[in-house]
Amino acid sequence: MTLLYTEVEEELRAAVRDLLADRCSPSAVLGRVESGVESGTPYDAELWKTLARDIGVGGLLVPEELGGAASGAGGASAREAAVVLEELGRAVAPVPFLASAVLATQALLSAWGTAGGDAGGVVAGELLGRLASGEATAALAVPFAASPYAPPAPAVALGEDGTVTGTAGGVIGAEIADVLLVPVRLTRGTALCAVEASPAAALGGAAGGAVGGAVRGPVRVTPATSLDLTRPVATVSFASAPARVVATAGGPETPWVREALLRGAGLLASEQLGIAEWCLATTVAYVRERRQFARPVGSFQAVKHRLADLWLEIAGARAAARNAAARLAEAPIAGDIAVAVAVAQAHCGAVAVHAAEECVQLHGGIGMTWEHPAHLYLKRAKADQIALGTPGDHREALAGPADLPAPV
Amino acid sequence: MTWDEASVARRAAAFLAEHDPAAVDRLAFLRARFDAGLAWVHFPEGLGGLGAPRELQAVADRELRGTPDNQPGRIGIGLGMAAPTILAFGTEEQKRRFLRPLWTGEEVWCQLFSEPGAGSDLATLATRAVREGDEWVVDGQKVWTSSAHTARWGLLLARTDPGVPKHGGLTYFVCDMRAPGVEVRPLRQITGEAEFNEVFLTGVRLPEALRLGEAGDGWRVAQATLMNERVAIGGMPVRRTMMEVVADTWRSRPELRTHDLHQRLLRLWVESEVMRLTAARLREQLAAGHPGPEGSGMKLAFARLHQELSGLEVELLREDGLAYDDWTFRRPETVDFLGREAGYRYLRAKGNSIEGGTSEILRNIIAERVLGLPAEPRADKDVAWKDLPR
Ligand SMILES: Cc1cc2nc3c(=O)[nH]c(=O)nc-3n(C[C@H](O)[C@H](O)[C@H](O)COP(=O)(O)OP(=O)(O)OC[C@H]3O[C@@H](n4cnc5c(N)ncnc54)[C@H](O)[C@@H]3O)c2cc1C
Numbered sequence: 001m002t003l004l005y006t007e008v009e010e011e012l013r014a015a016v017r018d019l020l021a022d023r024c025s026p027s028a029v030l031g032r033v034e035s036g037v038e039s040g041t042p043y044d045a046e047l048w049k050t051l052a053r054d055i056g057v058g059g060l061l062v063p064e065e066l067g068g069a070a071s072g073a074g075g076a077s078a079r080e081a082a083v084v085l086e087e088l089g090r091a092v093a094p095v096p097f098l099a100s101a102v103l104a105t106q107a108l109l110s111a112w113g114t115a116g117g118d119a120g121g122v123v124a125g126e127l128l129g130r131l132a133s134g135e136a137t138a139a140l141a142v143p144f145a146a147s148p149y150a151p152p153a154p155a156v157a158l159g160e161d162g163t164v165t166g167t168a169g170g171v172i173g174a175e176i177a178d179v180l181l182v183p184v185r186l187t188r189g190t191a192l193c194a195v196e197a198s199p200a201a202a203l204g205g206a207a208g209g210a211v212g213g214a215v216r217g218p219v220r221v222t223p224a225t226s227l228d229l230t231r232p233v234a235t236v237s238f239a240s241a242p243a244r245v246v247a248t249a250g251g252p253e254t255p256w257v258r259e260a261l262l263r264g265a266g267l268l269a270s271e272q273l274g275i276a277e278w279c280l281a282t283t284v285a286y287v288r289e290r291r292q293f294a295r296p297v298g299s300f301q302a303v304k305h306r307l308a309d310l311w312l313e314i315a316g317a318r319a320a321a322r323n324a325a326a327r328l329a330e331a332p333i334a335g336d337i338a339v340a341v342a343v344a345q346a347h348c349g350a351v352a353v354h355a356a357e358e359c360v361q362l363h364g365g366i367g368m369t370w371e372h373p374a375h376l377y378l379k380r381a382k383a384d385q386i387a388l389g390t391p392g393d394h395r396e397a398l399a400g401p402a403d404l405p406a407p408v
Numbered sequence: 409m410t411w412d413e414a415s416v417a418r419r420a421a422a423f424l425a426e427h428d429p430a431a432v433d434r435l436a437f438l439r440a441r442f443d444a445g446l447a448w449v450h451f452p453e454g455l456g457g458l459g460a461p462r463e464l465q466a467v468a469d470r471e472l473r474g475t476p477d478n479q480p481g482r483i484g485i486g487l488g489m490a491a492p493t494i495l496a497f498g499t500e501e502q503k504r505r506f507l508r509p510l511w512t513g514e515e516v517w518c519q520l521f522s523e524p525g526a527g528s529d530l531a532t533l534a535t536r537a538v539r540e541g542d543e544w545v546v547d548g549q550k551v552w553t554s555s556a557h558t559a560r561w562g563l564l565l566a567r568t569d570p571g572v573p574k575h576g577g578l579t580y581f582v583c584d585m586r587a588p589g590v591e592v593r594p595l596r597q598i599t600g601e602a603e604f605n606e607v608f609l610t611g612v613r614l615p616e617a618l619r620l621g622e623a624g625d626g627w628r629v630a631q632a633t634l635m636n637e638r639v640a641i642g643g644m645p646v647r648r649t650m651m652e653v654v655a656d657t658w659r660s661r662p663e664l665r666t667h668d669l670h671q672r673l674l675r676l677w678v679e680s681e682v683m684r685l686t687a688a689r690l691r692e693q694l695a696a697g698h699p700g701p702e703g704s705g706m707k708l709a710f711a712r713l714h715q716e717l718s719g720l721e722v723e724l725l726r727e728d729g730l731a732y733d734d735w736t737f738r739r740p741e742t743v744d745f746l747g748r749e750a751g752y753r754y755l756r757a758k759g760n761s762i763e764g765g766t767s768e769i770l771r772n773i774i775a776e777r778v779l780g781l782p783a784e785p786r787a788d789k790d791v792a793w794k795d796l797p798r
Pocket of ligand 1: 301518519520521522524526527528529551552553554555604759762763764765766767768769772
């Protein structure tokens with residue numbers, strides 16, 4: 001196991017970075033979120049298609065036998081997915097990679113792994129193939145704010161007729177998803193179901209312009225006005241929507257969701273690293289140029305020391321995020337992998353927010369403007385801090401493994 | 409030959425077969441280990457090493473675990489600073505004379521850099537060395553000199569040309585601590601003991617053979633020492649970390665636990681884990697031949713974490729934290745960080761952000777050399793040292 005980047009990872013990074021430099025400049029993202037406020041989704045579907053199909057990021061976590069790039073020996077893994085997330089974070093790219101290629105994919109992989117060759121396993125395998133090829137995009141219908149240590153009980157029910165009914169709030173990537181993966185409750189136990197939702201229908205139809213869920217249908221996606229302009233959350237309602245069962249479990253737990261949230265949290269640290277790196281680099285460049293009191297602002301020690309501290313935090317974030325990705329690439333979640341994830345999240349979540357806050361502050365008035373992209377990063381960083389467990393949740397989860405018991 | 413893990417391990421096994429640590433005297437064993445090239449394997453042959461890659465030291469240490477060691481805590485300045493500086497700048501004669509007794513611990517070293525008027529701004533130092541024939545005559549005062557009371561040799565930076573800007577007029581010497589005119593006076597510190605000293609140098613005569621590097625080139629030599637100092641402080645092998653000390657107290661004293669302390673403790677646990685990973689990543693970078701800038705930050709991170717943890721320990725202990733183990737004025741040979749109690753650790757850790765470059769200076773270095781931010785305007789760069797306002 002190495003904490004450095006391999007050559008293959010650097011090549012993948014370069015491909016993603018080149019594409020993003022071309023198609024996803026901060027001003028392009030700003031323009032898109034502006035029009036997205038009206039159209040209901042800021043996602044750049046064209047960019048996502050190129051990433052998923054041409055560069056193949058959709059299949060980084062999917063095994064080769066299902067059409068993906070992941071394989072035991074030298075294929076892609078969580079390490080590559082993490083590098084992609086670093087670049088997407090650096091660009092605050094409005095694409096559903098985390099929602100589809102990480103969270104939904106992980107839930108399917110977890111279900112596929114336990115289901116084996118049964119009917120659900122076949123569905124999972126087929127869906128994973130579609131996601132890996134970039135042909136389809138999926139979303140896991142659980143709140144983005146859910147903590148892996150206390151996943152919410154499903155609020156959607158599976159009827160005897162094979163349809164699902166109920167509502168899931170706070171979902172990311174739903175507006176652009178072709179397939180919704182819904183944890184549902186059964187009379188006894190839980191299941192993971194797949195519901196097809198053509199994006200057009202979900203948005204109420206482009207022609208109808210009925211954004212906000214005015215159109216009644218079996219699946220309704222209602223985007224909320226959200227803090228993170230580049231990754232909105234939506235409420236997804238199902239009214240007797242036809243569903244296919246992917247996996248079932250006996251207890252009240254939804255094990256696939258827990259695993260997806262935990263793995264997602266570990267990989268989210270890399271996105272947070274990318275955000276923080278952009279914020280530091282942009283701020284350093286700015287304070288070197290900006291002059292006040294007849295010298296560059298960046299020559300004042302009060303400013304230099306803050307940036308040096310931030311740099312040190314980011315060096316730690318890089319080590320922690322790499323460690324989490326490398327451990328996740330290894331195998332099934334074990335105790336020490338869970339520790340690596342919790343450490344990465346407890347550290348990186350706060351570092352990204354700190355970096356984005358320093359970025360706004362040290363840009364002065366410009367940092368507060370809508371035109372400057374700093375706010376996109378602040379909003380993404382703050383939302384990410386809450387997502388998949390707050391730093392406090394992850395710290396608390398370490399009390400057991402670190403053998404530092406809480407007071408009684 | 410090129411060395412790898414197996415060949416170093418074989419070398420160690422062969423050495424042990426010839427020198428039974430139980431049968432030979434400790435010093436004889438250490439001298440023989442040096443001569444076998446198993447002291448610091450990355451040093452050249454004949455100088456305690458094998459000319460092997462640095463990371464193979466771990467193999468030698470592992471194979472020789474449990475045999476007499478050279479008490480690295482007692483000779484840290486020699487191992488961490490004197491040795492690499494002598495290796496890089498010393499003459500063949502100096503290397504042969506100094507390195508062996510340095511490594512075995514027979515000769516302790518100290519660092520005569522800081523002065524009352526020159527700490528962070530070390531290059532303003534005023535201790536003078538004047539050449540008289542093939543000797544140098546040294547006059548001045550040094551301060552905060554750790555281990556000067558046990559040291560046989562000192563790394564001495566002195567001014568040999570006051571007429572040029574401050575960095576240019578310095579020369580580096582090995583100071584004979586037994587020479588007439590060297591007077592060491594203990595300086596009692598915050599913990600009650602005297603780990604460091606004032607050193608008065610009055611007409612001390614040092615032969616040319618004790619000059620290290622060229623006359624006037626002392627700043628460059630000192631830079632090498634200072635860089636190694638930060639690496640040594642960050643990379644010191646520790647018996648137990650401060651995190652483990654506090655965690656043990658936490659586990660054994662459930663009655664002291666509160667929710668607030670629990671939150672803070674977990675936060676610091678994460679921080680120490682992040683620091684451990686950062687160090688691991690740095691080691692990998694070094695092994696791959698790409699030294700990363702992370703190194704500049706390790707000492708800074710270490711000081712912060714150590715101070716917070718030792719402060720938390722005293723607070724956690726409440727009533728016991730109000731007690732102090734021993735205020736006796738002593739002159740210890742080593743810093744017994746773990747052998748003493750929480751109050752001592754709390755006070756001694758305060759030095760971590762001062763010794764070997766303050767945290768403020770390290771932040772300046774990171775900001776300027778790693779991030780490329782502009783330096784503060786300076787008034788002293790092109791002025792002869794003698795004309796600087798003092
Ligand atoms: C335990 C201990 C052991 C030591 N052992 C040795 C030894 O063996 N040999 C030896 O030579 N020295 C030794 N030192 C000395 C140490 O290297 C100096 O104390 C240190 O470099 C700081 O210098 P100073 O004490 O003169 O403080 P000053 O340089 O006067 O600094 C005072 C304060 O001002 C800040 N400051 C100074 N310059 C700047 C700047 N440019 N920007 C921002 N802030 C600044 C400092 O960070 C500090 O907070 C030891 C010190 C300690 C605490």
